[in-house]
Amino acid sequence: MLAGIMDQPEFPQVPQHAAFADGLTLECGTHLARLVVAYRTYGTLNAARSNAILICHALTGDQYVAETHPLTGKPGWWEAVVGPGKPIDTDRYFVICSNVIGGCLGSSGPASPRDDESGRPWGPDFPPITIADMVRAQKRLVEHLGIDRLFAVIGGSMGGMQVLQWAALYPASVFAAVPIATAAWHSAQNIAFNEVGRQSIFADPDWQAGRYGETDAMPARGLAVARMVAHITYLSEEALTRKFGRRQRSGPVGANALFGDMFEVESYLRHQGSTFVNRFDANSYLTITRACDYFDLAAEHGGDLSAAFAGTRTRFCLISFSSDWLYPTAESRTIARALNRAAANVSFVEIASDKGHDAFLLDEPDFHRTLAGFLAGCAEHAGLAA
Amino acid sequence: MPVRFVAKNMRLDLRLIAGMIAPGARVLDIGCGDGSLIDHLYRTHGCDARGLELDMAEVTRAVAHGLPVMQGDADTDLAQYPDGAFDFVVLSRTLQAVERPREVLRQMLRIGTHALVSFPNFGHWKVRWQLLWSGRMPMTAVWSRPWHETPNIHPCTIRDFFVLCAEEGYTVEEWLAVDEAGQRGAWRRAASLANVFGEQALFKLTGR
Structure with a gap:
């Protein structure tokens, strides 16, 4: 017990x-x-x-x-x-x-x-x-x-x-x-990156105009993509090159030939995206990114x-x-x-x-x-x- | 614990400068290096002393010692401070390295009541002698880097500096010249002799 x-x-x-x-x-x-x-x-x-x-x-x-x-x-x-x-x-x-x-x-x-x-x-x-x-x-x-x-x-x-x-x-x-x-x-650039993240949440069919909580669904895919975009902005080109370069690994089973192998940086970003959705709420993400965008002291x-x-x-x-x-x-x-x-x-x-x-x-x-x-x-x- | 500096280890010109600064004064040290002067002024004079330094490694060292120092450039950043923000603005051994010495002095006396300026004297006899005798740019203990590498793009003599102060209408409240060992010889009160025998000069100015 x-x-x-x-x-x-x-x-x-x-x-x-x-x-x-x-x-x-x-x-x-x-x-x-x-x-x-x-x-x-x-x-x-x-x-x-x-x-x-x-x-x-x-x-x-x-x-x-x-x-x-x-x-x-x-x-x-x-x-x-x-x-x-x-x-x-x-x-x-x-x-x-x-x-x-x-x-x-x-x-x-x-x-x-x-x-x-x-x-x-x-x-x-x-x-x-x-x-x-x-x-x-x-x-x-x-x-x-x-x-x-x-x-x-x-x-x-x-x-x-x-x-x-x-x-x-x-x-x-x-x-x-x-x-x-x-x-x-x-800056306009900061707002632009946030907007891409928000649009990816809006584009997820599970988003349901934000009322996903009522159906027990969750725009996980959109939120994950938002996180992937944001994560790129947190790293420098040099850091990405050092960590991943152009190294490749086998892609997911069943992927078509075009995506047979995947770059390690892709795999890393997917991992960042998929783990993020377990701890973050999409509506919070929208609310907080908007708060940042409005900030102009x-x-x-x-x-x-x-x-x-x-x-x-x-x-x-x-x-x-x-x-x-x-x-x-x-x-x-x-x-x-x-x-x-x-x-x-x-x-x-x-x-x-x-x-x-x-x-x-x-x-x-x-x-x-x-x-x-x-x-x-x-x-x-x-x-x-x- | 942060390393603290003691006055006896401080560079000679900094000790002389500290001697001209009133207790409790608001001080900006331009080109403050690792901040030894501002630390000394805070600890022994109770000054509100701050620093501006171009070299990021020095800035990091100073801030890591708990000193209020910001990275910036004398040529561009002084314009940001309000009029009369400081009682003393210090420029030690940096005047000869800035792009626009005249403008830097103007800014110093705009943002501060007093300017304290120290510089190596290009009129020293060794410098004159080397140029006259060898026909090449002088290399001495003070002017120690070859002409193509030196950051000292605006060297001047003590007389040159007096002339600039007169042109700008600054009052020289105090001045002194010393040799590298810090000794002030019999020549110390006559500008023409100091211009030959003084290796370092220090001026205390007020604006118009």
């Missing part, structure tokens, strides 16, 4: 979360009557509540930053960076990571029940959300945990957009901000990015990667220059790497040294005990 229970997947039906009965009014004007923010924490909050670091996850990330993922059984997505003795040292800092709203791992999103009594999931009727909405939900969580000021807010890619939004919305609550491999807006401030940071006392560290063509160094430099115009305290480093956008998730010693050193310097300025 017990063994039978143990054999079940260990994913808790309701992950650790905070629920806010007064809800959240979104930028689109819709009021979410019930706000749920699922999160994980690591390390210990000190008595002064001054050692908290909020980590913001990327498009398809989640709150399981430094522990085995309950659905996939794989290590946490940033275990290279977060943990005891790691650059974000959980022996020293209290680390919080929450699932963004719009996501599908416990926070309010398209898969959550509607506000009405029906209990049916929102599905495609979930209101459009923005990066600022995600950040406002995180702010509620941080307050709920009794923290006025975060020692640092750190994130890569879409997580970096949240970091920028945090610094713009709540400057007094952010001592240090580390936007990594990110941009202050989505300068536009919110009359077209002047530096106005978003006027008078800020937050210490910034911008980090980009030389082979990242999704959020290239030029985007980080634009942010650094805007911060200069606001006379902000800015560090800015481009890490030499051939691993593309994904470098921020991988073993990059220079990146890790930079992050650890920046945080150590900030801890000294913040008066945090070593």
